[in-house]
Amino acid sequence: MFNRTTLLASASAAVALFGSAGVAHAQAFYLQEQSTRAAGRAFSGEAADTGAASLWWNPAAIGGATEGDAVLSATLILPKGDVRNNGTVIRRPGQAFAPIGGEQVSSNPINNGVLPAGAIAVPLNERVAVGLAVTSPFSFTTDYASDSWARYSADRTKLLTIDIQPSIAVAVTDWLRVGGGANIEYTDASLSNALPNLSPALADGRQELKGNGWDFGWTAGFQMHNEVATIGFSYKSAIKHTLNGELEVSGLLGPLAGQNRTIEDAEASFYTPAQAIVAGRFNVSNKLTLNAQAINYQWSKFDAIRLGAPINQAIPENYKDSWSLAGGFDYAVSPSFTFRAGVQHATTPTRDGERDARVPDSDRWNYGVGASYQVNERFGLDLSANYVDFEDTTIDRVTAAYAGTPVQTPIVTNGTLENARAIVLSAGGHIRF
DSSP, X not given: OHHHHHHHHHHHHTHHHHHTHHHHSSSTTOOOOOOHHHHHTTSOSGGGOOSGGGTTTOGGGGTTOOSOEEEEEEEEEEEEEEEEESSOEEOOTTSOOEEOOSBSEEEOOBOOEEEEEEEEEEESSSSEEEEEEEEOSSOEEEEOOTTXXXXXXXXXXXXXXXXXXXXXXXXXXXXXXXXXXXXXXXXXXEEEEEEOOSSTTSOOEEEEEEEEEEXXXXXXXXXXXXXXXXXXXXXXXXXXXXXXXXEEEEOOOXXXXXXXXXXXEEEEEEEEOEEEEEEEEEESSSSEEEEEEEEEEEGGGOOEEEEOTTTOEEEEXXXXXXXXXXXXXXXXXXXXXXXXXXXXXXXXXXXXXXXXTTOOOOOEEEEEEEEEEEOSSSEEEEEEEEEEEEOOEEEOOEEEETTTSTTOEEEEOOEEEEEEEEEEEEEEEEEEO
């Protein structure tokens, strides 16, 4: 029974792999920085724009392309924030509730990171084009100190994903473009957290879960356009992820010492959310274009982490659907220089009363500015900068180590996320061929 519960607790901690990225920039564990151009206008018109830079959001973006198009970008994410304890307590077997010891304020637990992205589109004829986008939508590293008050939820977490999206698009008529693509996604992850021994005088134990896997989804969309406006709609499917790996438990002492072991062939599955995206671009003049975009993130699909045999259990997560709204503009200062800016508001899918230090996510505002400079007829440069401001929020989920066993150890979390923000800098280039 203890063996099963240990694995359950470890798989539950896998939420940290995906949830803590929320403080880094985007919604929960989704990173949206797949284009420098998009970041410059705060992701306000991507499903309605054209070219390889918009391929991630809408494969119809390359329909009717008349020449080859490629983009490459690198985004530096610099997150800051404090995860503060306001009275979290733990109750070991046969003892009263007692305060969590150790570091009471964990500052900047999410590491700085660089997010690469690239895409290419090639026309096959005057109406049909094929493309390929390679992105990393869920990648980050978090480090809590070994004595952090949050250590029983998260210690070190590292996640790498690579999403490969081959696409095809057709200009069906002079005003309608349609497209579709597959999302082939590789995930590699490792995470660890502390385990409380039965006596507070003993050092903590530790568990580490590692896993990886390949998973599949799809994207489809269309664009309607004329000389004044382009309206785009796309849908990115939910993806069921299955990670296979191993769990190592160490450092347990006394009556728990016999549970130190390595469990191979551990498996956990969960869903990342579908996205329904609608966007518009409106040509106010030959210089000014206004952009708007709304996204519905169907996070309710992430209702649980499900563990395969021999555990055969489900860990509730109970995320809710969320959304983002963005507006912005592109202004052609000259034929070779374009300035852009935008603002985006997004809500968190995490719920009050069910949020813990592994998932310190909250509603946020994203302010972006950027520019493109056309160096010559074929090659151009893109730059952008974003400031993301997160609302302070509660960290207040009740958990238990060794749940369902005689040594069940409840942890009543009472904390806050404070002063969370991120500076995001992106640089890229685009080429026509």
